[in-house]
Amino acid sequence: MNRFNVKKLGFAFGLTGALIYLGCMIVMTTAGQEGTISFFNSLLHGLDTSSIIRMDVPLSEAFFGIIQxxxxxxxxxxxxxxxxxxxLKK
Known part of the structure; x- marks a missing residue:
């Protein structure tokens, strides 16, 4: 069996998470509040997200969120x- 490169797999996971975060930002920017709520309600099997969706996210908060x-x-x-x-067995 092959071994994973720890740094490369970590980078792949981190970049994937950042892209998903960026996708969320794009949905919120383009769809508006009602569209965002509808999108995430569908994504989360009908869970009502209307009480937790906040559209007035400061740019600095979004920046730190994508880094985190x-x-x-x-x-x-x-x-x-x-x-x-x-x-793995050696």
Whole structure:
């Protein structure tokens, strides 16, 4: 079995999370509040998101959010790769 490169898998997870975050930002920008609520209600199997959707997100908060999402994704991917590699027989 092949081993995972911990840094590369971490980067892939982090970048994927950041792209999903960016996609959410695009939905909120283009669809407006009602469209955003409809989109996320459909995505979350009918869960009512109207009480938690906030449209007045400051740019600085969005910037830090995408950075935090990347870091968390990187940590998750790196952990998965490391745990996988430890389980392989040498």
């Amino acid at each position: 999402t990347f870091i968390l994704g990187w940590l998750i991917g790196a952990c998965i790769a490391a745990f996988y590699n430890v389980q």
